[in-house]
Amino acid sequence: MTIQPQSPTQPNITKTIYADNAIDRAFIWVFARKMAKAVGQESDRSGYDGFVDLSHRIMRGRNAQQQQQVVGVVLRSLMPSPVLYLIRTLVSPTKLVCELNAWFAARLFVWLVGPCEVRSVTITNPDGSTHDQRSNVHIEKCRYLEESQCVGMCMNMCKLPTQKFFTDDFGIPMTMVPNFEDYSCEMTFGQIPPDVTTEEAYREPCLAACPTAKTSASCPKVRS
DSSP states (O other): OEEEEEOSSSTTSEEEEOOOOHHHHHHHHHHHHHHHHHHTOOOSSOHHHHHHHHHHHHHTTOOHHHHHHHHHHHHHHTSOHHHHHHHHHHOOOOHHHHHHHHHHHHHHSHHHHOOEEEEEEEEEOTTSOEEEEEEEEEESSOHHHHHHOOHHHHIIIIIHHHHHIIIIIISOOEEEEEOTTTOOEEEEETOOOOOGGGSGGGGOOOOTTOTTOOOSSSOHHHHO
8 A cells, every 4th residue: 555645636635545465356346246236237447446436336316325225235245144143143242242343344344444453442332321342443544435535425335334234234233433534434343323313424515526526515415
């Protein structure tokens, strides 16, 4: 991974160039194939560019909920339903389970979001009490957000469907909090995601470099 000079369209963000290895390319290919099947279209681009292009294709002609549903189909296709059921039924989201999920995520998702590390975090329980555990994955600068330059894509194609997949299908609560200033993100296992309408990300305006940026106070693709 190398850093190029600052982008003229995003003067405060440096452009990261990734050198994907064979394993990274294999993950990208598998996810891209699943996405192409779900949307019924192929991309004429290869590698990560093709992966992002397919994301754009999924967004076209679909509202926010429909986009999230398509991504949900893709995520569930990666693991057999009986396996998801067994995990959801037999595995409780204990401190150890959440910490193990964070450990694996910090290693398995690098191809998708870039370098990340596991950190300690304070979890708020349903009864209002709190406890600390090492189940936070700090993403230094999200590759997906940097490449897409789209708040709506971050929300509808990553944050919301991923939260729902882990919380509902996997049975392990997980919350993602993107930072649209520096493109970092916090992925916290064991934290029940809040109502999206209460989050700052729901009111985030389009990024300056968004190819279809609007002048509205918040990104219209998140609310469509």
